[in-house]
Every structure is written in structure tokens, then in C-alpha cells.
Amino acid sequence: MKFAYRFSNLLGTVYRRGNLHFTPDGNCVISPVGNRVTVFDLKNNKSETLPLATRHNITCVGLSPDGSLAILVDEEGAALLVSLIGKSVIHQFHFQKPVHCVCFSPDGRKFVITKDNVALMYHAPGKKREFNAFVLDKTYYGPYDETTCIDWTNDSKCFAVGSKDMSTWVFGAERWVNLIYYSLGGHKDAIVACFFEENSLDLYTISQDGALCVWQCDTDLDGLKPRPPKDRAEDKNESIENLGEEFIEEPKGEEIHGKATTNEKERRDKVKYSRAAKYFFNKEGDFNNLTSAAYHKKTHLLVTGFASGIFHLHELPEFNLIHSLSISDQRIATISINSTGDWIAFGCSGLGQLLVWEWQSESYVLKQQGHFNSMVSLAYSPDGQYLVTGGDDGKVKVWNTSSSFCFVTFTEHTSSISAVTFTSTGYVILSASLDGTVRAFDLHRYRNFRTFTSPRPAQFSCLAVDSSGEIISAGSQDSFDIFVWSMQSGRLLDVLSGHEGPISSLCFNPMKSILASASWDKTVRLWDMFDSWRTKETLTLNSDVLVVAFRPDGNELAVAALDGQITFWDHENAVQTGSIEGRHDLQMGRKELDKITAKQSAKAKSFTTLCYSADGQSILAGGLSKFVCIYHVKEQILMKKFEISCNLSLDAMEEYLDRRKMTEFGSMALIDDGAGDEDGVAIALPGVKRGDMSSRHFKPEIRVTCLRFSPTGRSWAATTTEGLLIYSLDSGLIFDPFELDIDITPSSVRKVLSQKEYTMAIVMAFRLNEKKLIQEVIETVPCNEVDVVCSSLPELYVEKVLEFLASAFETSHHLEFYLTWAQQLLMLHGQKLKTRSGKLLPMIQFLQKSIQRHFEDVSKLCEWNRYNIKYALAISQQRGMKRPAETSVSEEELEDSNSDYLMEEASAHS
Structure with a gap:
């Protein structure tokens, strides 16, 4: 259990590339982050990255109508069938070529994928376990260039496929007499999206140059006539005449070609389309291409995104502009609308940005963005609730570990961040940067309240703060000096010189006023902060020193050097106690x-x-x-x-x-296929499908x-x-026995519990070590006997009960009951626990984190209720004063007086 760490979550990356999906209830967004998938719960303000990964970056995601299954396809065409309920991989499949789009039919029975200029329809996997979950049903040929988008009719009878050859093809998902295929032109650029109208064959097509075509069909969905069963061999002979050599290796399944010949009578009875209207979006600039679009069929809401970061909301079919807004200066890669049509999700791959916008109230439901470049440094808050990260983009971001969201970003630095850390209180963040400043940020008011600089400009490469939070030190990589400031006054206290190379790492001893500094001059120096900043000791190594770290009790120092070794030192006696060869x-x-x-x-x-x-x-x-x-x-x-x-x-x-x-x-890496149209840049030469050969990835x-x-x-x-x-x-590991005996079983534990021998039952439950059983035993203890049970607990089990209480606080609603347990244990056994404070510190901090989180939630709720009660009292008092005086007070004056009263109360409270 001690080293059973498993992947839990991914923070700092909210969107990379691919398409976004809302779950059927409209409360969650599924976003591809590299080769993983993150689910953002917008109602509960949480995010979770699924513990599964593809071999390459995910390019498209298909979600089943009931939201239980998802198909993840990576750059190479490898697909994973994933259960979103069990968060596990059900089936693996390889489509052999890159896939452009995946889309389930509304009834959930089929799904279509597009690769190259072909659309493949598969039987959707069912609820039961199958040997082969992906069974090819039909192969559709028609477009002359790569396919770009798919959309289904509401009854799953037909689907449309857009292509880069400026055409849109409508195919029948079943065998219809009057609709096998239909090709629609009318555009002068690649098709970005196509959408069927609700319960109709009417179609909207949108091209990259910002043109929208409205197509009307002369046939209803009920007017599609099913074709009678036909001899399979005859059908195969008809279709094989036009079979392209490129697709001979396709697996078995019916093939439908868009070049078949029909007689005159069948042509008259077939479905026909006519263009009803053509509209153009107002574009700013020649390179502001339309990059993505989404359509909500029930509300007739069309959302389009452009390469300049602007998006438009239109009402169809009249094409009335509802709203226009710019979210960034980068291209909008994907758009999705939830089931109710209230929330719109935008993904910008250039910035790694994910936005969920409520268009009716014009407010953000979610606005998250990771570091633009790579992350460099991180630090935990003392209670473990928050994480702070610094990146090459000069930003300092603070993350909540329980919700996985960034709740504040500091952008005061003008260059790359080299180190970040928390002070011992947990409410101040310090960051060092290559711009020559060390800044202190306040987590109460979210502001930069102190800036530390050196007499001469220096690039700070590392940072450390002592356990009291009063002394800040930063090492320079160009002047080889260490600068020491006072947090209270902001003054420079001293400049420590002595190293002959760039300072690579700094670390304060947690228990003593000793600073360890590592440098590229192959030494680690120990500085006494109380004794005139003098060098206490110099440790010499065989190679450049990269990083130093003190043990939590301060009695040991670990040093990593350029030769790949980790050495351990007794810094009091300057003696090396051990080494690890880690290069292999x-x-x-x-x-x-x-x-x-x-x-x-x-x-x-x-x-x-x-x-x-x-x-x-x-x-x-x-x-x-x-x-x-x-x-x-x-x-x-x-x-x-x-x-x-x-x-x-x-x-x-x-x-x-x-x-x-x-x-x-040579290597294929030197020959880039390029992504000529990835950033909205048109392909320069005719016939070139793979982009500009001069571009490099x-x-x-x-x-x-x-x-x-x-x-x-x-x-x-x-x-x-x-x-x-x-x-x-891993919280899923339930059975981890502790001093287990053959007589200890769940039934024997419950038997002892029924005899009201609570202490013995708790000891037996912990020896069996099943969490549900321990919870059952502890919650059975009457509240008035908790102090008696706590006083009779053996010392060995006090620590285990405290650890269980800390984990139970995260999920249980019995706050007062568990707080009573924690208080009694700490009051009765506090003196004994002090002797083992070093080993028990992680567990105590875990308990403190759980209690602190509940304290913040309950205090916010109490404050909200208190202000509501005060507001209600103010209203009742004003109404009571109004009746005897028989004065007429307008509603506006009443609201103004109430708002003034609340403002005074809020200012007094703050």
C-alpha cells in the first residue's frame, strides 16, 4: 500500500486538439488532453482525467447517445472503445489510417467514421461483451478529397458527409429506393460543417470561406421508401465494377459508390435538393477563415468560430445575428453545444484554452487555460489543498487539488518562472523569475504585495524560504551570488558570495536556520543564517550539482549531481552517508x-x-x-x-x-507531412494533399x-x-490486513459489536482492515461513549483511527460525530503522539486538510444564511414601520435602502 501510487489526475492541460463533447445531460464536457481524456463536471465544479491513454495524441472523440460509451481515435488511426461508467477500455481497434471524424447515430445502433475520402459505417457495440465490437456494415464512396464532417438525421435514416473537394454528400444509412446518395455543390472552399434540420432532410452546409448554403429537400423523412431484399451476389457484382484499387483491402461489408448509373424512371422518383438561400459571414481580414461550427437543432442556434478567435451566434434559417464576441487571438478549433442549448464550449488548441459560455446571460461557466509553454516548477501548500505552478510563459497559477481547477493566475512576471514556493502559513506564494524579480502574492486579496530585486540586474534560477516565512533567498545564474531579503520589510539583508558557478538550487533546513546552496562549481555550501551569514560547511562533489533537498526532519541532505548520482550527507559532520547510482x-x-x-x-x-x-x-x-x-x-x-x-x-x-x-x-522526421491547413492556411499547389513541404513540425x-x-x-x-x-x-485496494488472526472475521467483529464491546470491535476491525467494516463499527459507537472508547484504545491503534478519520472526512456527512472522535483522541493521547510527531506529521496534515475544507464550505454557507436572515429582518422591519406611519415608500427606494444596508454589513464584515 505504501508505494501503490496510481495516476489520479491531470491538471494544467484542459484542451490540446480534437473535438469537444457535452454529455447527454449537458452538465459535463469531455475534452481530449494529449493522449488522455478529461471530464469537466460543470455542475459540481470538478474535473477528472480518465486513467487510460492512447499511444498517440487523440484527434477525434465519438460519444454514444446515452453517454455510456466513447470512441477515442488517435493520430495513427488506433481506436479505443471506452466505458465512461467503468472508466476502462472495452475494446481496441485500428482503422489503419488517420480518422477525421467519428459520429454515432441518434438511435445508438450505428456509427460512422471518415478516413481519406471514404465513410465507413459500423454496427455500434452493444451492452453485452463481444469478441469484435466493431463490425463493418457499409462502405460509402463519393468525395474526391478528404472528408471533414458528419451529421445524422434525427431518425438515423440518413447521414451527410462534407469534404475538402467543396462538396457535401447525403447517404442513406439503410437501403432506400429513392435515396442512395446525393451530391451537393455550391461552395468555393472546403466544407467545415454540415447539419440536418430537425426531423427533416433539409440541410445546412458551411464552408471555410464563410459561406452558408441552405438546402431544401422535396421529400420528408417518412417519404423514404425501403428497398426490397436483393440477391447478395448480384448486388456485389454491380458494386464491384466501380471498386477503387485503393480500397480493395477494406474488410467485409456492403459498398455504396456515388458513381452508379440509374435509369430515367428511378431518377424521377428520387430525392431532390434545391438551394433555398446562400449567406456570407462578415469577415475581418483575408485570412480570417471559418474554422469550426456547431448547430443546435431544437433552438435553431448556429455557432461559428473563426481563425481570429471571433465567434458568431446566428438564428437559422433566417440567418439573424444574435451575438458576436472574441475570446482570444487564436483560431477556435472546435465548438460544441449542450443538449438544452444554453451552454457553448469552445476549444483553442493554440492557447490550450477551454471555455464554456452561457450565451443568454453572456457569462462564463468555465474558463480554463494551462501554461502556454511548459511548466517549470510546482509547490504544495502546507495543508495539501492547493498547488502552485510556474511556467516558461511567466505565469504563476494556483490549483485546487480537490476540484482540479485553476482559480487564480498571476501575470506580473515578464519572463520565465524558475521557482515557486509557499510560505509556512499557506497564504503567501513566492516566485522567482529570469526577469530579475522575486514576487510575493497574497492568496487573501490575490495581489502582488511585495517585489524583491537585486542591486544589479540578475537572473534568479532558484528560490527558498525559511520555516518562519521571514527570510527569502534566491540564487543567481549569472552573478553566482545568493540574495537574502526580509519578508517583513522587503529590504535586501545580505548578498552571499563564494560560489564560482551558477547557483542551481537552494533549500532551507526545516528545523534549523541553515541554508544549503548547490552550484555548478561542484560544491554544496551550508550557510548559517543566524551567525553573520557565514559559510558553515562546504561539501565537495565530483560533478556539477543540480539539486539539493533536506529531509523533513532536517537531519539529512540529498544531493543530485550531473554524473547521475544521488548522494546523502550528514550535514552536521560533513560526512557522506550513502549514494545511489541512478543513471541506469x-x-x-x-x-x-x-x-x-x-x-x-x-x-x-x-x-x-x-x-x-x-x-x-x-x-x-x-x-x-x-x-x-x-x-x-x-x-x-x-x-x-x-x-x-x-x-x-x-x-x-x-x-x-x-x-x-x-x-x-533518412528518418521520416526530417520529411514533414506538414499541416498546411491546420492553421487555416490554404494549400498552395493543386493536387497537394499533405500540406506545404517547407513547413516543419x-x-x-x-x-x-x-x-x-x-x-x-x-x-x-x-x-x-x-x-x-x-x-x-490507490483507494480501490480494500483488503490490506494488519496483524490478522484466523479468528477475526466480519461475523466475529459484528458479534463483539452486538455485545457492546466497542474497543475490542474497533481493534478487530482494524486488524481485518476493511474500510466499510471499520466505518460500520465506529459509527455504531454511541456519541456519549466516544471518550470512554478513545481512552481505552491501545496506542498503536490511535494513529490508525486518526488516519481513518482523515479519509472519512472527505466523503462522510457526519461532521460533528467525527469531529468529536478527533477531538477526544488528540486530547487524550496528544502527549504520547508528540514523541512521534515526525512520523505522524503527514497523517496530522491529512486530517487538517480534510477538516479545513469542511470548515471553509460550512463557513460560506453560514455567512450566506446569516445575510439572508438579516435581509429578511430588514424587509420586515421596514414594512412594520411603514404601516403605522401610513407613509408611501416606492419599491425603488425600498430596494435602494436594502442594498445600502447590505453594503454596510458586507464592508463591516470584511
């Missing part, structure tokens, strides 16, 4: 353009970030690798390795070269820039190329 555990991957093997490349790699666990028994290490290692400090052995990513869309992921990517001219390299353990010891976080990853202890 990094297992660097080979970059696409590397000319040496991954094994040779790993010889020059090292750990760049260290962090002790909450109990100090193990250490977490990471660097330029996809692996994070946990080492046991005393035994100096590797306990576990975590692979933080399996995303092959990132660089340095594969250990060996893939021969399939090698050509006679950028593949970010997988790396871990910072690691931190939560003060509660229940989780740890890492800033990586993928985002802010959080790993926590």
Missing part, C-alpha cells in the same frame, strides 16, 4: 534525430529534481526521462518506477529506431521538471511535458 534507472529514449543510441545517450543524463517523501524514508527523483523513480533512502535501492507517459507523439519516448520510419533519404521532448510530495503523504505531483500529473494512493 533513467532509461532515456532515443530522439528522432539522434545519431547515437538511447543507451549511449543515457550515460550523459542525470536527475534534475529531488523530493523526500512525507515520512522521510524514501526519495522521489526525476529528470529528462519518462520515468520517475522512488528510492528507499536507508537501503539505497529502487522501490518503484513510474512511467508518466506512453504518448509516442512526444519525442524521446522510444528506445530503438523504428525501421518503418526510415527511408533511403515541433515534437516536444518528454521530461520531468519538478517533483513534490504532498504534505499529507497521500499523493505526489510532477510537472511534465504533458502537464501537471498527480499520482495518489
Whole structure:
């Protein structure tokens, strides 16, 4: 259980690429984040990243009508069938080529995917377990270029497919006499979206140049005539005449071609379309292409997004402009509307931005954006409720660990952030930047209240704050000095000189006033903060020092150097107590353009970030690798390795070269397929399908820039190329016995409990260690006997009961009952627990975090109720004064007086 950390959540990345989906109830947004999927719960203000991943970045997501299944397709065409209820992978499938779009039919029986210029219709997987969940039903040929979009009619009888060849094709999902296919032109650019009108075959088509065509059909949905069964062999002979060589390898299924010949009588009876109207969007600039669109059929609301970040709301079919707004200066990649038509979700891949907008009230339901560039540093608050991150974009973001949302962003820095940290109170954040400033931010008023600078401009590469929060130090990478300031006065106290290379890391001893500084000059210096800032000791190493970290009790110092070693020091006596050779555990991957093997490349790699666990028994290490290692400090052995990513869309992921990517001219990485139309840039040459050959792609390299353990010891976080990853202890592991005996069973525990021997029942339940049974036993204890049971508990079980209470606070509603338990245990056993405070600190902080969260929720509710009662009393008093005086007071005056009264109360309270 101690090292059973599993992937828990992904923060800092809210949208990468692909399409957004609202769940059928309209309360959640499903967003692809790299090779994972995050579900944003808008009602409860929470987000959760599913514990599954594809091998490459996800490009399109298909959601079943009931919201229980989803199909995730990555860049290579590999698909995962995912259960959103069980959050697990049901089936894997490979479409062999990149897929442009996936769409389920409204009845949930079929789904269509488009790849190249073909549409493939599959039988949708059912509720039962199947050997092959994806069974091909029909293959539809027609467009001459790549397909871009799909839309179904309400009764699932037909679907439309848009293409880059400026045409839209309407296909019958079943065998109809009067509709096999229909091709619609009328556009001068690639089709971006096509939408059927509700309960009709009428169609809207939208092209990239901002043109909207309204197509009317002369036949209703009920007018489609089913074709009688036909001999299968004859049908196959008819269709194989026009079979393209390119698609001979397609699996079995009926094929429908858009080039078949028909006789004159059938042509007269067939479905016909006519263009009723053509509208144009007002565009600002020549390159403001229309990039995405969504249509809500019930409310007739059309939402269109443009490359300049502007979106329009129109009412169809009259094309009345309702609203126009700009959300950024980047292209809007995808749009989705929820089932009620109230909320609109926008995704901007350029900024990694996700917005949910309520158009009627013109307010944001959700507005989240990750760091524009990679994250560099992170820190936990002392109670573990908040996380702060700093990025290369100069922003400092604060995240709530329970909701996974960023609730404040500080943008005062003008250059990359190098380090962030919390003070011991948890209400002040400090950040160091390459712009030459260290800034202090207040979490009460959300402002930058203190800025620390050096006499001469210096780029600060590291930051540390002492346990009292009064002394701030920052190391420079260009002047080789360490600057020390006072938080209270903001004055520069001293400049510590002595290092002969850039300062790489700083760390204060948690228990003493000692500062450890690491430098590229192969030394670690220990400075006494109370004794005239003098150097207390100098530790010499064999290589450049990259990072230092003190153990939570302050008795040991861990140092990581450029040679890949982690050394442990008794800093009081300047004696090395142990070392770990970690170079072999990094297992660097080979970059696409590397000319040496991954094994040779790993010889020059090292750990760049260290962090002790909450109990100090193990250490977490990471660097330029996809692996994070946990080492046991005393035994100096590797306990576990975590692979933080399996995303092959990132660089340095594969250990060996893939021969399939090698050509006679070298690696395929040197020859970019390009994404000529990815940013709305039109393809320059006719016949070129793969973009401009002069464009080059950028593949970010997988790396871990910072690691931190939560003060509660229940989780740890890492800033990586993928985002802010959080790993926590697996709560699903129920059976973890403790001193288990053969006589201890759930029935025997309940038998003892029925005899009202509560202490014995609690001890037996903890020895069996099943959470539900422990909860049942503790909640059976009468409230007036809690103090008696707590006083008779053995000392060994006091810690276990406190740990259970901390976890129970997160889910249980019995706040007063569990608070009584916690109070009695701490009052009766507090003196004994003090002797083991070092080991019990993570558990106490976990308990404090749970209580603090409930305290904040209840206090907000009480304040809201108090103001409501005061408002009601003010209204009743004014009405009571009005009757005897028989004065006439207008409603406006009454509202003004009430608002003034509430403003006075609020100002007095604040």
C-alpha cells in the first residue's frame, strides 16, 4: 500500500486538439488532453482525467447517445472503445489510417467514421461483451478529397458527409429506393460543417470561406421508401465494377459508390435538393477563415468560430445575428453545444484554452487555460489543498487539488518562472523569475504585495524560504551570488558570495536556520543564517550539482549531481552517508534525430529534481526521462518506477529506431507531412494533399521538471511535458490486513459489536482492515461513549483511527460525530503522539486538510444564511414601520435602502 501510487489526475492541460463533447445531460464536457481524456463536471465544479491513454495524441472523440460509451481515435488511426461508467477500455481497434471524424447515430445502433475520402459505417457495440465490437456494415464512396464532417438525421435514416473537394454528400444509412446518395455543390472552399434540420432532410452546409448554403429537400423523412431484399451476389457484382484499387483491402461489408448509373424512371422518383438561400459571414481580414461550427437543432442556434478567435451566434434559417464576441487571438478549433442549448464550449488548441459560455446571460461557466509553454516548477501548500505552478510563459497559477481547477493566475512576471514556493502559513506564494524579480502574492486579496530585486540586474534560477516565512533567498545564474531579503520589510539583508558557478538550487533546513546552496562549481555550501551569514560547511562533489533537498526532519541532505548520482550527507559532520547510482534507472529514449543510441545517450543524463517523501524514508527523483523513480533512502535501492507517459507523439519516448520510419533519404522526421491547413492556411499547389513541404513540425521532448510530495503523504505531483500529473494512493485496494488472526472475521467483529464491546470491535476491525467494516463499527459507537472508547484504545491503534478519520472526512456527512472522535483522541493521547510527531506529521496534515475544507464550505454557507436572515429582518422591519406611519415608500427606494444596508454589513464584515 505504501508505494501503490496510481495516476489520479491531470491538471494544467484542459484542451490540446480534437473535438469537444457535452454529455447527454449537458452538465459535463469531455475534452481530449494529449493522449488522455478529461471530464469537466460543470455542475459540481470538478474535473477528472480518465486513467487510460492512447499511444498517440487523440484527434477525434465519438460519444454514444446515452453517454455510456466513447470512441477515442488517435493520430495513427488506433481506436479505443471506452466505458465512461467503468472508466476502462472495452475494446481496441485500428482503422489503419488517420480518422477525421467519428459520429454515432441518434438511435445508438450505428456509427460512422471518415478516413481519406471514404465513410465507413459500423454496427455500434452493444451492452453485452463481444469478441469484435466493431463490425463493418457499409462502405460509402463519393468525395474526391478528404472528408471533414458528419451529421445524422434525427431518425438515423440518413447521414451527410462534407469534404475538402467543396462538396457535401447525403447517404442513406439503410437501403432506400429513392435515396442512395446525393451530391451537393455550391461552395468555393472546403466544407467545415454540415447539419440536418430537425426531423427533416433539409440541410445546412458551411464552408471555410464563410459561406452558408441552405438546402431544401422535396421529400420528408417518412417519404423514404425501403428497398426490397436483393440477391447478395448480384448486388456485389454491380458494386464491384466501380471498386477503387485503393480500397480493395477494406474488410467485409456492403459498398455504396456515388458513381452508379440509374435509369430515367428511378431518377424521377428520387430525392431532390434545391438551394433555398446562400449567406456570407462578415469577415475581418483575408485570412480570417471559418474554422469550426456547431448547430443546435431544437433552438435553431448556429455557432461559428473563426481563425481570429471571433465567434458568431446566428438564428437559422433566417440567418439573424444574435451575438458576436472574441475570446482570444487564436483560431477556435472546435465548438460544441449542450443538449438544452444554453451552454457553448469552445476549444483553442493554440492557447490550450477551454471555455464554456452561457450565451443568454453572456457569462462564463468555465474558463480554463494551462501554461502556454511548459511548466517549470510546482509547490504544495502546507495543508495539501492547493498547488502552485510556474511556467516558461511567466505565469504563476494556483490549483485546487480537490476540484482540479485553476482559480487564480498571476501575470506580473515578464519572463520565465524558475521557482515557486509557499510560505509556512499557506497564504503567501513566492516566485522567482529570469526577469530579475522575486514576487510575493497574497492568496487573501490575490495581489502582488511585495517585489524583491537585486542591486544589479540578475537572473534568479532558484528560490527558498525559511520555516518562519521571514527570510527569502534566491540564487543567481549569472552573478553566482545568493540574495537574502526580509519578508517583513522587503529590504535586501545580505548578498552571499563564494560560489564560482551558477547557483542551481537552494533549500532551507526545516528545523534549523541553515541554508544549503548547490552550484555548478561542484560544491554544496551550508550557510548559517543566524551567525553573520557565514559559510558553515562546504561539501565537495565530483560533478556539477543540480539539486539539493533536506529531509523533513532536517537531519539529512540529498544531493543530485550531473554524473547521475544521488548522494546523502550528514550535514552536521560533513560526512557522506550513502549514494545511489541512478543513471541506469533513467532509461532515456532515443530522439528522432539522434545519431547515437538511447543507451549511449543515457550515460550523459542525470536527475534534475529531488523530493523526500512525507515520512522521510524514501526519495522521489526525476529528470529528462519518462520515468520517475522512488528510492528507499536507508537501503539505497529502487522501490518503484513510474512511467508518466506512453504518448509516442512526444519525442524521446522510444528506445530503438523504428525501421518503418526510415527511408533511403533518412528518418521520416526530417520529411514533414506538414499541416498546411491546420492553421487555416490554404494549400498552395493543386493536387497537394499533405500540406506545404517547407513547413516543419515541433515534437516536444518528454521530461520531468519538478517533483513534490504532498504534505499529507497521500499523493505526489510532477510537472511534465504533458502537464501537471498527480499520482495518489490507490483507494480501490480494500483488503490490506494488519496483524490478522484466523479468528477475526466480519461475523466475529459484528458479534463483539452486538455485545457492546466497542474497543475490542474497533481493534478487530482494524486488524481485518476493511474500510466499510471499520466505518460500520465506529459509527455504531454511541456519541456519549466516544471518550470512554478513545481512552481505552491501545496506542498503536490511535494513529490508525486518526488516519481513518482523515479519509472519512472527505466523503462522510457526519461532521460533528467525527469531529468529536478527533477531538477526544488528540486530547487524550496528544502527549504520547508528540514523541512521534515526525512520523505522524503527514497523517496530522491529512486530517487538517480534510477538516479545513469542511470548515471553509460550512463557513460560506453560514455567512450566506446569516445575510439572508438579516435581509429578511430588514424587509420586515421596514414594512412594520411603514404601516403605522401610513407613509408611501416606492419599491425603488425600498430596494435602494436594502442594498445600502447590505453594503454596510458586507464592508463591516470584511
